Amino acid sequence: MVSEPLLSHDRIVAPGASPDRWLPFLHGVFGAGRNWGSIARRLVRARPEWGALLVDLRLHGGSRSAAPPHTIGAAAADVQRLVETLGITVPAILGHSFGGKVALEYARAHGAQIEQVWVIDSTPAAGPPGGSAWRMLEALRRVPATFPTREAAVRAIEAEGFETGVAQWVSTNLEPADGGYRWRLDLDGIEALLRDFFRTDLWSVLEDPPGGAQIHVVKATESSVLSEDACARIEEIGRRTGRVHLHRLAGGHWLNADNPDGVLDLLVRSL
Numbered sequence: 001m002v003s004e005p006l007l008s009h010d011r012i013v014a015p016g017a018s019p020d021r022w023l024p025f026l027h028g029v030f031g032a033g034r035n036w037g038s039i040a041r042r043l044v045r046a047r048p049e050w051g052a053l054l055v056d057l058r059l060h061g062g063s064r065s066a067a068p069p070h071t072i073g074a075a076a077a078d079v080q081r082l083v084e085t086l087g088i089t090v091p092a093i094l095g096h097s098f099g100g101k102v103a104l105e106y107a108r109a110h111g112a113q114i115e116q117v118w119v120i121d122s123t124p125a126a127g128p129p130g131g132s133a134w135r136m137l138e139a140l141r142r143v144p145a146t147f148p149t150r151e152a153a154v155r156a157i158e159a160e161g162f163e164t165g166v167a168q169w170v171s172t173n174l175e176p177a178d179g180g181y182r183w184r185l186d187l188d189g190i191e192a193l194l195r196d197f198f199r200t201d202l203w204s205v206l207e208d209p210p211g212g213a214q215i216h217v218v219k220a221t222e223s224s225v226l227s228e229d230a231c232a233r234i235e236e237i238g239r240r241t242g243r244v245h246l247h248r249l250a251g252g253h254w255l256n257a258d259n260p261d262g263v264l265d266l267l268v269r270s271l
Contacts, residue, residue, distance in 0.1 A: 004067065010034070012053075013052075014044040017049075019048065021051070022051045023040075023093065024093050025095075026079065029197075035256060039256055040052035040054055046264070057078070075105075080106065080110055090113060092271060093114060095122065096122065096256065097121060101123075103118070104202040105205075107210055118267070126198060137190060140183065215243065217247070219246065220259075
């Protein structure tokens with residue numbers, strides 16, 4: 001039996017530091033570990049006892065060889081296999097959007113090792129497919145598969161109703177081909193990941209945090225990913241357990257770009 005390839009990743013440490021605690025950063029759909037590179041570099045400078053592990057989840061970035069099934073559980077198992085192979089200690093894990101649910105599943109499966117879970121503008125709830133990632137998937141199925149220039153791809157995504165910054169960000173998923181560019185995305189595989197994201201309910205991880213874990217849920221105030229009903233439920237769980245915390249940060253869904261100082265401050269104070 002052929003083993004799955006390890007996830008592509010980068011290790012970030014402060015100059016001269018030899019950290020004994022590592023924080024994996026798990027990105028959202030259509031992203032990559034490097035999306036969190038700036039925050040990671042600032043974090044390890046402020047807290048040099050920590051190292052940052054920037055992970056490309058399956059079918060993203062440099063991790064494009066994963067075999068199905070493409071599920072939240074498989075994505076979490078990929079991360080665990082990477083951690084075990086690197087031989088590092090991971091007392092905390094952070095996930096944004098799709099990566100937030102992967103982080104919760106990782107904690108559920110490996111809770112004895114986890115002290116903190118950071119869920120950045122992601123919901124533990126199941127629900128029908130929707131939201132910006134689902135709209136982007138639909139847009140990528142409509143636009144051409146190849147483009148003469150990156151700018152042409154950006155214009156095509158803008159024409160689908162996305163802002164320029166988002167269109168430029170998703171264009172990082174292009175690769176050179178035949179004098180132009182093509183998407184390097186497995187859209188069927190990503191759809192499978194998204195469908196599993198929407199059908200997976202992980203409220204149980206918040207209701208009964210594994211081991212002694214503290215769970216920090218960060219809501220972006222200008223995002224609708226976490227409804228007010230969900231926020232109220234998180235706060236009620238926090239009052240009951242003392243181990244689940246809701247933080248509200250100004251900004252949209254991509255808090256790593258909209259409010260990096262706020263995210264960094266939370267991590268530096270709480271890790």
